[in-house]
Amino acid sequence: MASDSFDMIVIGAGPGGYVAAIRGAQLGLKVAIVEREHMGGICLNWGCIPTKAMLRSSEVFHLMHRAKEFGLSAEGIGYDLDAVVKRSRAVAKQLNSGVGHLLKKNKVTAYMGEASLPAKGRVSVKTDKGTEELKAKNIVIATGARARELPGLEADGDLVWTYKHALVPPRMPKKLLVIGSGAIGIEFASFYNTLGAETTVVEVMDRILPVEDAEISAFAKKAFTKQKMKIMEKAAVKQLDRGKGKVTAHIETGGKVEKHEFDTVISAVGIVGNTEGLGLEDLGVKVEKTHVVTDPHCRTGVDGVYAIGDIAGAPWLAHKASHEGVMVAELIAGGKPHAVDPDSIAGCTYCHPQIASVGLTEAQAKEKGYKIKVGRFPFIGNGKAIALGEAEGMVKTVFDASTGELLGAHMVGAEVTELIQGYIVGRTLETTEEELMNTVFPHPTLSEMMHESVLDAYGRVIHI
Incomplete structure (x- = not known):
């Protein structure tokens, strides 16, 4: 050759x-x-x-x-x-x-x-x-x-950034606008907000993290709001007026357009x-x-x-x-x-709190005509989570009521990006609720919540 x-x-x-x-x-x-x-x-x-x-x-x-x-x-x-x-x-x-x-x-x-x-x-x-x-x-x-660039919202590396600029920032933003609340947008919002930027997230859909289960999105929104992040849903950035060291964003919500001033904009509207x-x-x-x-x-x-x-x-x-x-x-x-x-590929978002999911959301399972059993377990009921000082979060599991097939798993909280793999292996091995219930999870670990969430779907939960 x-x-x-x-x-x-x-x-x-x-x-x-x-x-x-x-x-x-x-x-x-x-x-x-x-x-x-x-x-x-x-x-x-x-x-x-x-x-x-x-x-x-x-x-x-x-x-x-x-x-x-x-x-x-x-x-x-x-x-x-x-x-x-x-x-x-x-x-x-x-x-x-x-x-x-x-x-x-x-x-x-x-x-x-x-x-x-x-x-x-x-x-x-x-x-x-x-x-x-x-x-x-x-x-x-x-x-x-x-990165997808929307007309009029193009990045310039100074006032308006893509993910690349946000990774090598020319300065620390004071008032930050993040357009898009998928994984990329939320991760950068989380990073800069934690370091002290006054952060606003704008999402065109009716909720942030729109690919996640609705309950997980709602939980995450509550956590971000508590961290003083401003979340605007069903909102669209129509125009950016760039001035010296500032950007005026025209943001439409409920048919009304309002002007908001920022010093930095991160555009994360897809790829x-x-x-x-x-x-x-x-x-x-x-x-x-x-x-x-x-x-x-x-x-x-x-x-x-x-x-x-x-x-x-x-x-x-x-x-x-x-x-x-x-x-x-x-x-x-x-x-x-x-x-x-x-359906067996997990999504992981490394904001604070972390988010991880695999398979169908509760809404998707219903849309597909499944009769379902849903289990939930909160971090506050887990010894390891309390010991870590990370008592905010939840694990949610969705099962086919007739076969016991694990249709989906959704988590929000500390280290869930590492935990999700347990459910992925389960799905790959075509596990049922019975096998998950009979699995002995080590104590004290965060993973015990995965077990309890399964037990909860079948009315057998112990610690809540």
């Missing part, structure tokens, strides 16, 4: 692409990966990882203010935003170089440059040194997505797939609403062309992309992998 000829070429080295490349190499394929910017993609460099590092700083800051509750003393509590950002960037850099090392270790040939698909089985890469022409029977598109410049349409790859249309196995309908991760549509989550990457590599290597089930 010629040096520019491969079994599989992956375009994009984010959590979908680099994982696909590594899995392909493990299965004996000759693999190349093309990346135009950063190994690890948005997730490692400008998304999941650096935001968690920043949120950890704000969490510790919040706890320092509560020192007295724990019998401790902390005087003159403050922060250095530049140092918080520096730590976050160092964490991202460490992981970025780790991805490069993993690709090398697995003998994946990496090309840094801009890729396009001039013809079937061909990839052209514009690098610093010129253009490289590569060939492969199988091409995996993993080019990800970027747009990176489909441009690849030559997809000419190849016959179908693109709808900036996303590549695929079947459940990420095939595009054009022989030998696959699309994974954000470019292939919702849910826009790194772990979904990675799993699709593994599935596609196994498919290319001749295996028969299961398709990724979107």
Whole structure:
């Protein structure tokens, strides 16, 4: 095989692409990966990882203010935003170089440059040194997505920020407007609010975190309001007037438009797939609403062309992309992998309190015609939660009343992003309420609330 000829070429080295490349190499394929910017993609460099590092700083800051509750003393509590950002960037850099090392270790040939698909089985890469022409029977598109920009609300990096600007802020906002209350918007609102910014969140839907179970959204809203965050639902930012060091936002609620002044705006109104410049349409790859249309196995309908991760549509989550990457590599290597089930992919939001969920919400289960049993358990009934000083939260489980199938699980509170995995494993193993009830959960742990929530759905709860 010629040096520019491969079994599989992956375009994009984010959590979908680099994982696909590594899995392909493990299965004996000759693999190349093309990346135009950063190994690890948005997730490692400008998304999941650096935001968690920043949120950890704000969490510790919040706890320092509560020192007295724990019998401790902390005087003159403050922060250095530049140092918080520096730590976050160092964490991202460490992981970025780790991805490069993993690709090398697995003998994946990496090309840094801009890729396009001039013809079937061909990839052209514009690098610093010129253009490289590569060939492969199988091409995996993993080019990800970027922040959606609404007309008139475009980011300028000074007054109006995208998530990228918010990760390397030119200053600490005093009065902050966050447009959009999905995971990205709420995480940044939580971070800056905890550090003292007067924060307003505007959501066009009738509730914040609209993809979550309604009860969880309501609980989170109450918690955020208690933290002095201002939440505006069924509201839309119609216009931003930019002045010197200030922005006047025209916000419409209930048919009335009011003007509010801020010094910083973060726009978090969704994402747009990176489909441009690849030559997809000419190849016959179908693109709808900036996303590549695929079947459940990420095939595009054009022989030998696959699309994974954000470019292939919702849910826009790194772990979904990675799993699709593994599935596609196994498919290319001749295996028969299961398709990724979107209902078994958890969503995690790392605000304070944390939010995590998997499967159907109570409303979705009813819409689908299920007769359901719902269980709830509050953090206040859990010994470990009280000992941690984290007694605010709840665990909610939704079961099919006739079969005992776990249809969905929804949580809000401390460390729920770690707890949710128990229910995901349960769903993957097709567990029923009986097995969950018969499982012995260790004491004292937060995970006991998961057990109690199941017991509650069947009228057997002990601790409330």
